[in-house]
Amino acid sequence: MTKSLKNLWGRFLFQDRGILPTRRLLVVFLILTFGLLFATLWEISWIVVFATNIFVLLLSLLDVTLSPRQTELIITRSLPEEMERNITYTVQVEIQNNSKYAFTYRLVDGIPQSFDQPFPLGGVALTGTKTHIAYETFAPVRGKYHINKLYFRYTSRLGLWEKQTTASLEDSVKVIPDLTETKQYLENAQQFLLYEGLKIKKQQSGVGEFAKIRSYVVGDDPRKINWLQTAKLQEVMTNEYEPEHGKYITILIDCGRLMGAELSNGNRLEKALEAALTVMTAALQKGDYVAVLAFSKDIKAYVPPAKGMSHFQTIVRAIYNLEVEANESNYAAVLDYLQTVQKKRSLLLLFSDVRTFLYEESTLLYLKRLRQKHLFLMIGVEDETLLATTKQEPDTVQKAMEKSVAQQQMLVKKREKIKWEKQGLQLVEASEEKLATVAVSHYIDRINRGLL
Missing domain, CATH: 2.60.40.10 (Immunoglobulins)
Incomplete structure (x- = not known):
């Protein structure tokens, strides 16, 4: 023309x-x-x-x-x-x-x-x-x-x-990214504090910063009763503590090939970004320092640690246009780079594909060294197709074979996860709808237990 x-x-x-x-x-x-x-x-x-x-x-x-x-x-x-x-x-x-x-x-x-x-x-x-x-x-x-x-x-x-x-x-x-879950956390944080079906309320005795004095309620630790205020007010009062602030949280976002797998609403990278932003909001709101590192074959974006809700906008501007790349992720390179930029003890929260990560034997050597200084947690999206196959009725020979192979894959993955967890490296999978909830719950669970 x-x-x-x-x-x-x-x-x-x-x-x-x-x-x-x-x-x-x-x-x-x-x-x-x-x-x-x-x-x-x-x-x-x-x-x-x-x-x-x-x-x-x-x-x-x-x-x-x-x-x-x-x-x-x-x-x-x-x-x-x-x-x-x-x-x-x-x-x-x-x-x-x-x-x-x-x-x-x-x-x-x-x-x-x-x-x-x-x-x-x-x-x-x-x-x-x-x-x-x-x-x-x-x-x-x-x-x-x-x-x-x-x-x-x-x-x-x-x-x-x-x-x-x-x-x-x-x-x-x-x-x-869609910030719906982030806004829901700001409106009602308690709905995200679910860990294996239980609300997270307890923390180690004597750990944390003094927050306030309030009336004693059933279930409070009697050892925390403030007897001086109880005598003054003629009412049982107790001290309330909260986890120490100012911890370092480093969020790693995998942008490799397998993060492009389509889900019911977007792909794995989209859900990882939404969950990561929700965790960032929880950490920044509690006064922790948050750093973000996005990678695939190479480093795609890095935001140094800082605190305050204004840092949230800095992170969004740096990662809002992340895309899935056709390359395999280079975990060894990113962990090596992380050792040079993150000197302080930090919670390393990695959003990636668990199944692929399990077979990276060379990565285990880097993580063993990082584990001596940092706390590591990996979160991924469950393979719903694999789970559905393991639950299907084997009414035909083909379905029986498919179910057998799927169950074998689940057993291999479970065995590999146990091997990694023995090294102190925890790996968690969640459905796409609950990914943000699980990520926030595990973050707060580690803060409450004083593991950092």
Whole structure:
């Protein structure tokens, strides 16, 4: 297709500028054509036919003058700077009509193709008014997107010709991970404090910082009763302690090939990011230092440890556009790099594929050295297909073989996990819905027990 044909085709696809005939004008010419063809039965000359068509065409062009000039229209757009993945947001478009003509319009915003597309949008803009248009969209893919065009078509009252214009509106939007679970933690942290079905309340006696004095309730440790305040208030009062703050948490995010495995809502990397951000929120809210390291074959992003909720935005800006790579993850390289950047004792929380990690024998040597100084925990997403296969009814020979192989794989994985856990390296798997809950629970469990 030549460049001129591409430009012409682009005008019919809501691009660039131009004047286009509407369906109403085509209907008028279709009726006129059939009428003139019928009139030729009475021997009307072809000159009259062509002259009539040209006259009607020129007369229709007067309709163009009854619509606003492009300079009389001011179009603006308002959209959020950040959007969470798969969360619906509202985009506002304003059309200011400074002309003396009302018109009907259609528009297509130049948002990326991966976004939800509710176009074209239509309506009527009155004379000398501002027309507000709102539409909803969501983005299923993280990243930074530039939106610089809005395609606009409008007609006059007669609606015979349609003017087309392209508004240059420079905007950019960042699509970050879904923070729904992070917000849920901030609203109700207790629902995340579940570890093997029990609410985490206990901690080692004498461990932690003094928090406050409160009334004694059934179940409190009698050794923590504050007898001085009890005597003053004539009511049994007890001291309440909380885990020490200022611990170091290092979150490792695997971006290797197997993290691209699709789940019911996104892939493993998406769920790992959402769970990691929830753990970061819990740690930063409690005053701990949080560092983040994303890797695959090489180091993709590293955020040094810092504390405070303002550090959360620093982390989001660094990892919001992480993508799965086609390479296998190099665990040895990332653990070697970690020893050079993380000097203080830290909880190493790795989000990766447990099954692949178990067979990295060389990684075990690095982790044994790290274990002498750091506390290690790995969390991965369960293989639901493998679990479903182990539970299926073996009513056919093929299903019996599939179940046998799946059970064998589960036994091998269990045996390897035991081998790693004997070295003090714990590996945990959870369903995609409970990944964030399990991650936060294990983090708080280790803080409560004073393991750091």
